[in-house]
Amino acid sequence: MQYCQPLVTALTPLLINMRVLVTGANGQLGQELQALQNSHTNIDFTFLSRTELDISDSDAVQKYFSELVPDYCINCAAYTAVDKAEGEEAAAYRINAAGTQHLALACKSFNTRFIHISTDYVFDGNGTTPYVEESPISPIGIYGASKREGERLAQEVNDDAVIIRTSWVFSSFGSNFVKTMLRLMPAKESLNVVNDQRGCPTYAADLASAILQIISEGKWTPGIFHFSNAKETTWFEFATAIKAHCQFTCTVDPITTDQYPTPAKRPAYSVLDTKKISATYGITIRDWQTSLADCLAKLKCAV
Numbered sequence: 001m002q003y004c005q006p007l008v009t010a011l012t013p014l015l016i017n018m019r020v021l022v023t024g025a026n027g028q029l030g031q032e033l034q035a036l037q038n039s040h041t042n043i044d045f046t047f048l049s050r051t052e053l054d055i056s057d058s059d060a061v062q063k064y065f066s067e068l069v070p071d072y073c074i075n076c077a078a079y080t081a082v083d084k085a086e087g088e089e090a091a092a093y094r095i096n097a098a099g100t101q102h103l104a105l106a107c108k109s110f111n112t113r114f115i116h117i118s119t120d121y122v123f124d125g126n127g128t129t130p131y132v133e134e135s136p137i138s139p140i141g142i143y144g145a146s147k148r149e150g151e152r153l154a155q156e157v158n159d160d161a162v163i164i165r166t167s168w169v170f171s172s173f174g175s176n177f178v179k180t181m182l183r184l185m186p187a188k189e190s191l192n193v194v195n196d197q198r199g200c201p202t203y204a205a206d207l208a209s210a211i212l213q214i215i216s217e218g219k220w221t222p223g224i225f226h227f228s229n230a231k232e233t234t235w236f237e238f239a240t241a242i243k244a245h246c247q248f249t250c251t252v253d254p255i256t257t258d259q260y261p262t263p264a265k266r267p268a269y270s271v272l273d274t275k276k277i278s279a280t281y282g283i284t285i286r287d288w289q290t291s292l293a294d295c296l297a298k299l300k301c302a303v
């Protein structure tokens with residue numbers, strides 16, 4: 001049987017790990033991806049924080065791509081300070097628009113598949129039914145406009161990109177609404193929370209899993225996709241669920257957006273229709289209550 005040996009060797013697939021570059025690695029989504037790396041041994045990850053790679057520096061982007069030649073790039077880097085963006089338009093565009101363009105161009109040059117994250121804030125919030133990927137966009141603030149420009153530039157220079165719009169992101173990492181509630185609820189007797197904005201929370205760990213599923217399956221369909229957890233809610237209902245889960249005793253009162261003015265306007269309705277990503281990539285979407293319970297279990301209802 002010795003003569004069979006070379007044939008077997010020739011048919012053995014060459015197992016080479018995929019190289020995946022993650023930018024903005026210290027944000028909520030970046031850290032959730034880091035937390036999943038041990039369960040994806042077929043992937044060699046390179047996680048780069050802002051200090052390691054500033055995506056607004058095109059030379060630095062080119063340098064990293066020429067050294068790493070990644071198979072995939074997941075862009076988790078963004079200027080996300082929605083209110084501050086109103087006074088820092090240039091910075092928001094430098095990162096969310098130009099930075100995205102630099103990555104999209106490098107991906108095109110190095111044959112790297114580009115996964116970019118965008119936002120529900122590209123919509124004006126006047127809708128009343130879930131937004132599909134083709135719904136008209138019309139951002140109402142600088143942050144949303146800069147992210148929209150990032151989407152446009154990414155598609156202009158790289159028609160192979162996958163762009164995932166998401167909404168109301170929470171995580172056990174970074175700063176977000178859930179962690180703010182966990183800080184305030186034990187310290188206050190009462191809290192007012194806005195009850196007239198409707199959207200779907202997104203657990204960044206679920207988004208990270210969805211992204212890695214897209215990569216691991218190897219099937220690639222470019223375009224814009226929506227991802228959030230299922231079931232729409234309001235910030236007040238979200239806060240009430242956190243309070244109930246952690247058995248806090250403070251009172252939570254519903255207020256209107258008018259009673260809580262912010263420098264940047266928020267879309268009143270930003271529910272994303274997620275059917276396309278499920279149909280295209282076979283991604284199962286959990287409801288936000290289940291994902292919130294997972295996140296709170298990690299945080300042990302204390303920050």
Ligand SMILES: NC(=O)c1ccc[n+]([C@@H]2O[C@H](COP(=O)([O-])OP(=O)(O)OC[C@H]3O[C@@H](n4cnc5c(N)ncnc54)[C@H](OP(=O)(O)O)[C@@H]3O)[C@@H](O)[C@H]2O)c1
Pocket residue numbers: 023024025026027028029030049050051053054055056075076077078079080095099117118119120147165166167168169170174175
């Ligand atoms: N958070 C939400 O509710 C939400 C909703 C919809 C869509 N999104 C989108 O989802 C994606 C991930 O959001 P996230 O919540 O994970 O954001 P995040 O926690 O704010 O993290 C963003 C990361 O980007 C880094 N960064 C900023 N400027 C950079 C630059 N010039 N070069 C490289 N890195 C830079 C930040 O670095 P530092 O740590 O140094 O600041 C931070 O680590 C973003 O595209 C965001 O627009 C978020």
